Amino acid sequence: MxxxxxxxxxxxxxxxxxxxxxxxxxxxxxxxxxxxxxxxxxxxxxxxxxxxxxxxxxxxxVDRPLPAALVPPYARSAGRPAVRPRRWLPALAAAAVLLVFVAGGAGGWWLRGWSGGTGGGGAAFVADAVAAHRVFAVEVRHPVEVGADQEAHLVGWLSKRLGKPLQAPRLAAKGYDLVGGRLLSDARGPAAQLMYQDAAGRRITLYIRPASGAPDTSFRFAQDGSVQAFYWRDSGLAWAVTGDLDRVTLSAIAEEVYGALNS
Amino acid sequence: MPLPKPPPDPPPANGPPTGSPVDERAIAAHVPRLRRYAAALAGNLSDADDLVQDCIEKALANRHTLRDVTRLGGWLLSILHNLHVSGLRWRRRRGPEVPVEDLANDLALSAAPADRAEVRDFVRAFNQLTEEHRAVLLLTGLEGLSYREAADVLGVPVGTVMSRLARARERLRVLLDGGTEQAVRRIK
The missing domain is CATH 1.10.1630 (Creb-binding Protein; Chain: A)
Structure with missing residues (x-):
């Protein structure tokens, strides 16, 4: 100075x-x-x-008592129960029919916590899914690592790397066919991306990450610019369906995915 | 399409590998301060709890990247800051926000009765500042960080911390006292 x-x-x-x-x-x-x-x-x-x-x-x-989730031991390792209190209604999460809550709607309070276990923060998870969508959905020459012509190999490989049995849901009823998929990595380890395309060449992606030990959730919605995503956790996997589509169409696809996985 | 029955979860990993200086207890010692910072930044306790929990998870997952354990506090703050910034655009579009009035009333109750109105006004005014301004005021004024440390947490140059701080203080002064904002002269 x-x-x-x-x-x-x-x-x-x-x-x-x-x-x-x-x-x-x-x-x-x-x-x-x-x-x-x-x-x-x-x-x-x-x-x-x-x-x-x-x-x-x-x-x-600084002197306030901490909620249980912020006191060690922290729910982190696979198989350890989630310590954070669930803020959604467990019965609803388990129900076969998923209610879709959208931004600005009522009921946001119990959707706030994407919590516990190894699934990571919901915001972090869906941000990774959207980032991966943005990177690969525009890819012309190499959109996927393994194409749909080798679907059995693709599914077997990704299942092995994620440590959970995966499948590539059929979305033909919604006009989308599997293009293929790839293995990705994020801060938590392996993740998988499956890509689908409709007749007009519009692409949606499914992003899947292991979430062992984390409770199932209902659908949640996120949006970044024109890219929208629905995401949820089910049977030890976190899923995000991402696309540059309107919310209604995308939610129908997300329900189709969920239905295919649980039929 | 039948979903194959998932295999049983692998057995739980048993705590951190020995030799890692950053363990749950070391992180836990910082949690009350992280939560205070997050609550003041986010304007409510439930977002703060989500943020801090995400921060703990991320810190535990990345603890081996921290070389200098004495920097744990600042490292945790920068993780929290990044999570907050990346979460903002999502939260903005999600369901109804928890009104800042909840926090204002809550904090007013911790104050002496004569100060309650002032505390409530302060929380409301503070919440009207931008996230950037809130962060710089909290890091320097509440957490006691130096300009250099605040710059590291926010990932900006020291000069940016100084100019943000000057603008934030002046903005808050006008929100609290009324009057017109002084054009803060070029900082350097």
Whole structure:
């Protein structure tokens, strides 16, 4: 920092002074500057009061009792039960008919927690699914690693790598045929992507990740720009159906996927 | 189409491998502060709990990438920050938000009766700031981080921390005291 006696005192200097980050040899100068500018001094007095208020207001939160999910042992290893209280209705999650809740609708409170187990945060999971969709759905020459012509090999390989029996659901009733799939990796390990395409060349992807030990969930919806996704957990796997489609069409496809897996 | 019966889950892994200095207990020691930061940032406790739980999971999954254990606190804050930023665009479109009034009333009850109105007003005003402004005020003013440490958590240069902090303070001053915002002069 410039220590010439006539170096102008900047706004940054004043904040650094208040935060104790100003070099000592510059403090006197800043204090003289404040003494000569009462309006400025008042403004920084208010900032100081504001900082004290911040500490008084939010400080006590540190002493609050923690919810069970935030106290060790943390549910992480496969097979360990999820410790976070489930916020959805277990009976509903188990029901054959899935209710689809959409953004802005009622009932959001019990959908908030995508919780527990090794499935990871719901937001993180669906963000990975959407990112993978964006990367590969536009791919012209190599959209998949293994094509639908080798479906048995594809399914066997991905099942082995994910450690769970997978299948590629038939979506022909919705106008989508399997293109193929690929093995991916994310922060938690292996994940699989299956790609489908309709007659017009529109693509949707299924993103699947192991979620052992995590409870099943109902459908949840996420959107990023024009890309939408429905995601859920079922029998130890987390699934996301992602596409650049309207929500109604995509939800029908998601239900088709869920139905195919559970029929 | 029949779904093959899934195999039984593998037996649980038994705790962290020995020799890893970052274990659950080390992380747990930071959790009350992480939760406080997350609640003030998100404006409600339920989002904060989701964020902190995601943060713990991510930290445990990536603990071997942390070389310097003394940086655990800052490392956890930066994981939380990244989760918060990446979660924002989803949450914005999801169901009804938990109103900030809940947190304002909750915190007001922890304050002395004479200060309750002021605490409530402060929480409301603070919540009107942008996420960026909230984060920089909390990291420096509540968590006691230096400019350098805050810059590391936020993944921005120190100069950006300083200019954000100046703007955030002035914005909050106007929200609390009224009046017009001072055009904060170029910071450097």
């Amino acid at each position: 410039d220590t010439e006696p006539d170096a102008p005192v900047t706004e940054a200097d004043l904040h650094a002074w208040m935060d104790g980050e100003l070099p000592e040899d510059r403090r006197g100068e800043v204090e003289r500057h404040l003494a000569g500018n009462p309006d400025l001094a008042r403004r920084f007095e208010r900032y100081r009061a504001q900082r004290a208020m911040l500490q008084e207001t939010f400080g006590p939160l």
